[in-house]
Amino acid sequence: xxxxxxxxxxxxxxxxxxxxxxxxxxxxxxxxxxxxxxxxxxxxxxxxxxxxxxxxxxxxxxxxxxxxxxxxxxxxxxxxxxxxxxxxxxxxxxxxxxxxxxxxxxxxxxxxxxxxxxxxxxxxxxxxxxxxxxxxxxxxxxxxxxxxxxxxxxxxxxxxxxxxxxxxxxxxxxxxxxxxxxxxxxxxxxxxxxxxxxxxxxxxxxxxxxxxxxxxx
Numbered sequence: 001x002x003x004x005x006x007x008x009x010x011x012x013x014x015x016x017x018x019x020x021x022x023x024x025x026x027x028x029x030x031x032x033x034x035x036x037x038x039x040x041x042x043x044x045x046x047x048x049x050x051x052x053x054x055x056x057x058x059x060x061x062x063x064x065x066x067x068x069x070x071x072x073x074x075x076x077x078x079x080x081x082x083x084x085x086x087x088x089x090x091x092x093x094x095x096x097x098x099x100x101x102x103x104x105x106x107x108x109x110x111x112x113x114x115x116x117x118x119x120x121x122x123x124x125x126x127x128x129x130x131x132x133x134x135x136x137x138x139x140x141x142x143x144x145x146x147x148x149x150x151x152x153x154x155x156x157x158x159x160x161x162x163x164x165x166x167x168x169x170x171x172x173x174x175x176x177x178x179x180x181x182x183x184x185x186x187x188x189x190x191x192x193x194x195x196x197x198x199x200x201x202x203x204x205x206x207x208x209x210x211x212x213x214x215x216x217x
Contacts, residue, residue, distance in 0.1 A: 003080050003125055020079040084127040087141035087184065095120045097147060098140060114139070149183055157189045171212065177205045 005017040083090040089098065099105045099120040107116030115133060118126050126133075127140045152159040157179065166176040181204045182191040191198045198204070 001080050018082065081124050085137040085140040087144050089127060089140045089144055094144065095124050098143060152183055154189065174205045177208050
């Protein structure tokens with residue numbers, strides 16, 4: 001598998017489009033070292049080190065000095081499964097679940113499948129690139145919500161129970177929204193989690209109430 005992103009940031013000092021390939025083969029070291037010093041204004045770039053120059057304004061990837069992760073790994077195994085869709089479906093496990101329940105694996109086992117011709121493990125980019133199934137970016141998000149969030153029951157915090165409490169109490173306050181944001185963004189209901197605090201927590205709750213207002217709830 002070899003995948004390259006179709007979009008990337010165009011501001012000064014941004015990196016080239018994210019790319020990844022077969023683990024330990026095509027790209028033995030990860031595209032993790034972004035050469036920020038290559039440019040200080042739009043248009044400046046060292047072509048000798050840039051992988052992508054079309055409409056680039058700055059930055060490039062440098063694989064000469066791989067940066068290991070916390071486990072000491074410097075290969076790109078699993079990196080094809082970066083976030084896609086409305087809720088940023090990410091990781092081997094989440095794409096595997098999509099394939100097991102909705103994709104080619106379900107069809108192979110003789111089970112009913114919404115997308116029997118799509119192998120999400122081999123074509124993770126299908127979530128956003130499929131012309132035949134443009135709804136997939138939403139379906140993937142809804143699947144994650146049902147499979148991972150609605151079933152959340154950790155440390156005495158049960159999603160369904162807390163949802164009923166939130167509605168019964170007039171849908172006021174941010175505690176429920178913040179907890180849900182924590183689960184989606186960081187994997188726990190009481191952030192900061194091991195992975196950090198919720199990104200854009202205030203924006204998430206504000207946007208939620210904007211949606212409620214539009215629905216006149």
